[in-house]
Amino acid sequence: MGGGGMGGGMGGGGMGGGGPPPDGLRLQYKAANTTADDIQIKPHFKIVNDTQDNVPLSDLTIRYWFTRDGGANFIYNCDFAPFNCIYTAGTFGAATGVKADMYVEISFMPDAGVLVTGDTTGEIQARLHTQNFTLVNQTSDYSFDPTKVDFEEWTKVTLYSKGVLVWGNEP
Template identity: 40%
Template structure:
């Protein structure tokens, strides 16, 4: 298991993470499709837990290192550092090829996001191909309780990987799938 952290209250990060502000505008480019499933459907949890994978819907091969994914959530008043863990990934390089950073947002259902990325070891996606899934957790360093039901990206009814536009995907920083909050 590997994790990256960011300060819950101030949005700062560890030396290996960065914090950026969510962008708005743009629209899906039609190159990517994001599949999401909740791992824990409880309303109140000590860690958000979900699964994601990416599908290349375009006609060109895409380097996974050019793809990022944002899971949008609320910090629910957490006061300790946020951590992001990849418990499992079935992409080349495994969980060590999935990067995690936190950013701030300004929507009612999302004042934070976890951004997932991929190292070059994760390889490429051919047209029509689907990446392996990544199993992700978000938690505070002191395991403070969080409410998932007020999070933009959360849907307890999605227990199997399903296209879900409330988890966004980007190619080279441009929104390629989904709708930001």
């Protein structure tokens, strides 16, 4: 299932010849599952483009930071994306930070399209669970905030452009 990952691309990409990452990209988050102990984590996202340029989604990646709570293998599902879930991929990586020993990185394939200046991606609905649907406790997760039931900017989820952090704070 390919996917951009953190290595993105050097050069081109259709906007500005591979210069510095665009200022003005923001990430909004809401917790679609606010239950502390559950078998699924459901972070939803919107990427906002306040830059002067159209941005290929394939240049961007999102990271959601959490703790594995003893769960061995996590699985990423996309439940909905306006540009079609088949153009997203989720990969997991190890983290070393406060309230995070793991992250999911959501990347977009070229067919996901372009985020037009002044627009948002619309709602991207992610769902994470262990292979055996074991119980996880979200209260210990860096990116989780059960008060965010509507989309809000949240700096504990991170957005990258061509592998460079452009929004949020890593744990």
